[in-house]
Amino acid sequence: MKYLRWILSGLIAILVILLVFLFVQYQSLRRAQIISDHEFLRSQILERHAPLPPSEASVVRSWMTFDYINKIFGLPSDYLKTQLTISDLRYPRLTVATYAGSVGIDQATMLNNIENAIHNYTTAT
């Protein structure tokens, strides 16, 4: 019984520490203006399904597929294929990392090329 009481006290202390961490994280999200009262949720709901602007092209990551990149930036399905001269038959169901590996280009360069292509598309249209 005594041990159970000690365990419970320890767990309550851990809980308090975790809550402090959560508060700190919430504050940092607010400082980064990712959460700002109701503005965040409202804008997210209103702009849902809308393609990302080219200024957000840096969100592209190597784990993303070309299909997904096309979808989130509202690009025509063959646009990146043409721009990056992709001949892989698996396109667009192909991740950036897999493609970079198959053509022997490092991922950072590939991501940079994709970012540029996204910027070019929006300036061209």
Add this chain to the structure above:
Amino acid sequence: MNILNELLSYVLLYKYATIAIVVYFAAIILPLPSNAMLLAVGAFASQGYISFWGALTTAVIANTLGDCTDYWITHHFGERVTRILHLHKFKFYNQLQEELRTDAAITVFITRFAGSLSPVANFLAGLVRVPFKIFLINDFLGNIIEPFGALALGYAAGDYWSNFSGTLELIAAIVAVAIIIFVLARIYRRMMKRYER
């Protein structure tokens, strides 16, 4: 590339099949980041790439099947293992068994939110032979709420989902600790009452 990124690639390629496999094996006991994955899936749903309700249904079914697998493993082989380990000779183990059996419904339901500790509750439920019907109903109800939370947070966060993965992990840890406190406090209170009597 970390494991979450690998999983996300597979989610983008094979959608619901990946969600089902990852959630199922995470429910059994494998340390896979299923909550972080569901957070991202919620964001993909907000971008219109995947169906929110399809992902939720897949996650609930896979989670319940994983939990049932745990339950059946100890239901069939648990007693043999406890005999080999001589656990049945420990007074605390026997008391814990009794407490779990009398408090099965609430324990099964709330431990669904205990993250990686919920497989432990599944194994225990099978071991102490909690009636399968009670286990299944409470497990299923709990499993609706838990993935819904992660998916909904991801859906609300949208393109900023990655900023919330740390927050989700913290919330999950807080909930898990709070649940352990709750379960242990209930056991402690009942044991105290029994001693007083």
